[in-house]
Amino acid sequence: MPKIGVVIILAILFSTTVLALNNRSAVSLSGLDSASCTVPDPCRTFDVAISKTNDGGEVIVLSSAGYGPFTVTKSVSIISPPAYHAALAPTSGDAITVNVDNAVVVLRGLTLNGSLGGNNGITFTGQMVASSNTKLYVENCVITGFSGAGVNFARNGTLFISELIARGNAVSAVFVDGSPGLPTYGSIDHALLEANGYGMVVDSATVAIRDSVAAANGFTGFYARAFASGT
Numbered sequence: 001m002p003k004i005g006v007v008i009i010l011a012i013l014f015s016t017t018v019l020a021l022n023n024r025s026a027v028s029l030s031g032l033d034s035a036s037c038t039v040p041d042p043c044r045t046f047d048v049a050i051s052k053t054n055d056g057g058e059v060i061v062l063s064s065a066g067y068g069p070f071t072v073t074k075s076v077s078i079i080s081p082p083a084y085h086a087a088l089a090p091t092s093g094d095a096i097t098v099n100v101d102n103a104v105v106v107l108r109g110l111t112l113n114g115s116l117g118g119n120n121g122i123t124f125t126g127q128m129v130a131s132s133n134t135k136l137y138v139e140n141c142v143i144t145g146f147s148g149a150g151v152n153f154a155r156n157g158t159l160f161i162s163e164l165i166a167r168g169n170a171v172s173a174v175f176v177d178g179s180p181g182l183p184t185y186g187s188i189d190h191a192l193l194e195a196n197g198y199g200m201v202v203d204s205a206t207v208a209i210r211d212s213v214a215a216a217n218g219f220t221g222f223y224a225r226a227f228a229s230g231t
Contacts, residue, residue, distance in 0.1 A: 021052055021053055021054045021057070022036070022037055022038055022052055022053050022054065022057060023053075023054050023057045023058075024038075024039065024053075024057060024058050024059075024060065025037040025038065025042075025043065025049040025050070025052055025053040025057065025059045025060070026038060026039045026042040026043070026049065026059065026060050026062050027042055027043050027046060027049050027059060027060075027061055027062065027065075027067055027086075028042040028043075028044070028061075028063045029044075029063045029064065029065035030042075030063070031043045031044040031062075032044055033045055033048040036052070037049045037052040037059075039060070042062055044067075045067055045068045045070070046059060046067045046068065046070040046078060046088075047068060047069070047071065050070060050071075050072065050074070050076055050078075053074075055074045055075050055076070055103075056074075056075045056076070056104075057076060057077075058076065058077040058078075058079055058106075059076065059077070059079070060079050060080075060081070061079065061080035061081065061084050061086040061109070062084070063084060064084045064085040064086070065085075065086070066087045066088065066089060067086055067087070067088060068088065068090075069088055069090045069093065069094065069097075070088075070096060070097075071096075071097040071098075071099065072096070072097070072098045072099070072100060072103075072105050073099055073100050074103060075103040075104045075105065076106075077106035077108070078106065078107050078108065078110065079106070079108045079109060080108065080109035080110055082109060084109075085111060086109060086110050086111065087111045087112075087113060088110065088111070088112050088113070089112075089113040089114075089115070089116050089118070090114070090116065090117065090118040090119075091116045091117045091118070092117050092118070093118065094118065094120040094121070094122070094123045094148075095112045095114070095118055095120070095121050095122065095146075096110075096112070096121065096122045096123070097123050097125060098122065098123065098124045098125070098134070098136055099124075099125050099126045100126070100134055101126070101132045101134060102132065102134060103134045103135075104134070104137075105136050105137065106137040106139065107122065107136075107138050107141060108137075108139040108140055109139070109140050109141065110141045110142075111141070111142045112141065112142070112143045112144070112146075112150075113145055114143075114144065114145040114146030115144070115145035117147075118145070118146050118147070119146060119148045120146055120148040120149050120150075120151075120152040121143035121146050121149070121150045121166075121169070122136075122138060122141075122143070122150070122152065123152040123154060124136055124153045124154060124155055124157065124159070125152075125154050125155060126155050127155070132155065132157050132182075133157065133158075134157040134158070135157065136153070136157065136158070136159050137160045137162075138151060138159070138160070138161045138162075138164060139160075139161075139162050139163060140163045140164075141163075141164055141165075142164075142165045143164070143165070143166045143169065144165075144166070144167050144168050144169070145168045145169065146169045146170065147169075147170045147171070148169070148170065148171045149169055149171050149173070149174065149175040150164075150166035150169040150172070150173045150174060150196070151164075151166070151174045151175070152175050152177075153174070153175065153176045153184075153186065153205075154175070154177050155177075155178075155179075155184075156178050156179060156183055156184040157184065157185075158184075158185045158186070158187075159176060159185070159186040159187070160186075160187045161174065161186070161187070161188045161189065161191055162189045162190055162191075163189075163190050163191075164188075164190075164191040164192070164193075165191075165192045165194075166191070166192070166193050166194075166196060167192075167195050167196065168194075168195050168196065169197070170196070171196075171197045171198065172196055172197050172199065172200065172201045173191075173194075173196040173198070173199050173217075174188065174191070174193065174199075174200045174201070175198075175200075175203075176200075176201070176202045176203065176205045176207055177201075177203045177204065177205070178203065178204040178205035179204055180204050184204060184205035184206070185205065185206050185207065186202070186205060186206070186207035187207070187208050187210075188200070188207065188208070188210065188212055189210045189211060190210075190211050190212060191209075191212040191213075192212070192213050192215075193212070193213065193214040193217065194216055194217070195215075195216045195217065195218075196217045196218070197217065197218050197219055198218075198219045198221075198223050199214030199215075199217045199220070199221040199222055199223075200214065200221070200222050200223065201223045201225070202222075202223070202224045202225070203225050207224075209222065
């Protein structure tokens with residue numbers, strides 16, 4: 001085979017390898033961010049694992065560890081099984097930032113600790129646009145000690161919370177902040193909101209709350225203001 005043919009084939013193989021992403025990625029205490037982030041070859045941090053995951057894929061936790069703050073810009077599920085303690089303890093800023101339109105993001109089984117200087121536990125941010133239809137699911141998470149909110153849902157979309165423990169967050173456990181005229185919704189099921197500033201604040205949004213408790217918060221347990229409504 002001519003040398004030029006060999007070079008072309010090698011270039012194609014190399015580019016295919018570089019562009020290949022995982023449907024299921026993994027992180028582990030023993031992982032390396034230079035790895036492929038597959039289950040047999042896990043990465044060390046969520047941020048890198050997400051970058052190596054297909055849109056709509058998942059990142060799973062294989063061992064207990066701290067995995068660092070991360071940003072979500074695609075549909076993805078971040079899943080820590082009950083057997084493992086997957087922690088994020090930022091020294092500044094937010095533990096998790098979600099900034100994506102028309103996506104489905106699942107955060108399950110994570111422990112977020114803001115006592116080292118973190119601002120918000122989870123922030124959903126970006127430009128308010130009528131076409132945004134992002135759905136954010138926060139399931140079986142523990143969020144404590146942030147100087148802002150445990151969950152800061154700061155743009156239009158839909159927030160689903162189930163089995164959340166949020167305590168000791170200075171501003172509020174959950175803040176749903178929409179915009180008049182743009183659909184912003186929330187569903188809160190089995191949340192325990194303890195010793196925060198506010199338990200839950202809803203502004204310009206419609207939120208349904210079921211089987212949840214707000215206790216020992218500094219201000220109001222459940223506070224709806226402006227154009228908010230709820231059940």
